[in-house]
């Protein structure tokens with residue numbers, strides 16, 4: 028599910044004032060990543076939404092759009108020329124080969140889109156950035172993020188929430204779920220798991236502990252990656268040259 032525009036209500040401050048941390052947020056389809064993203068945003072922590080990036084890179088006329096049309100044909104376009112997402116979804120979620128093809132042609136566009144979003148937030152001075160990436164492990168982007176948070180939900184609840192949210196049949200919902208790495212395997216690769224089988228109140232309670240972990244004081248490596256860290260390194264080099 029796509030989350031709305033980023034809303035930085037509360038400027039993020041101590042205790043990570045001189046640091047840069049890229050937090051990986053992932054899980055299964057409809058496990059609750061966007062819901063958790065909203066909680067992060069309400070605490071002033073920016074979230075880069077990979078689904079939103081993926082949507083932007085196939086806008087009419089872009090490089091991603093041209094590749095998608097060249098690969099899947101004009102029959103996946105709406106009358107206005109934009110990609111017919113439900114149509115393309117039907118094709119790729121019922122055919123692993125075509126899904127891999129779509130992933131392959133869009134991967135460079137999505138990763139550079141994510142990079143630019145991170146860069147813009149870094150320039151603005153944000154110290155902690157959450158990357159909401161459904162395919163974090165599948166796309167091997169987990170190596171760039173620490174900690175990695177997996178939002179977990181039990182399979183039956185996941186299926187019910189997906190069908191209710193997207194108003195899809197059980198068959199369609201299952202094919203989307205099966206297009207991803209199993210949620211249990213993702214869970215085993217996580218640094219932290221947010222359990223989301225219960226109510227939204229339970230989720231908020233579970234989120235609070237994770238927020239504490241994400242905002243703990245940062246390591247020197249994380250500091251070195253921050254804008255302040257980069258500036259400090261530059262000033263040190265200049266001073267060393269002149270002094």
Ligand SMILES: CC(C)(COP(=O)(O)OP(=O)(O)OC[C@H]1O[C@@H](n2cnc3c(N)ncnc32)[C@H](O)[C@@H]1O)[C@@H](O)C(=O)NCCC(=O)NCCS
Pocket residue numbers: 028029055056057077078081112113115116119126129130133137160161162163203206207
């Ligand atoms: C196939 C498309 C057109 C369907 O669009 P639709 O609007 O119906 O779904 P949406 O983009 O909102 O995605 C909903 C969820 O489906 C899952 N999903 C999306 N793409 C994939 C994929 N290639 N493989 C497995 N799961 C996927 C994610 O959990 C996502 O959160 C679209 O998902 C797409 O372009 N996918 C390829 C780009 C991609 O890999 N996106 C994920 C970003 S990491």
Ligand SMILES: Nc1ncnc2c1ncn2[C@@H]1O[C@H](COP(=O)(O)OP(=O)(O)OP(=O)(O)O)[C@@H](O)[C@H]1O
Pocket residue numbers: 028029054055056057058059060061062063078161188189192223224225226227228230
């Ligand atoms: N604890 C909860 N209780 C009830 N409903 C929930 C809970 N958490 C999430 N939901 C609902 O479940 C659906 C899926 O949640 P959400 O959209 O956050 O999942 P997602 O992981 O971002 O999905 P996607 O992979 O498609 O982007 C939404 O309709 C959301 O409102």
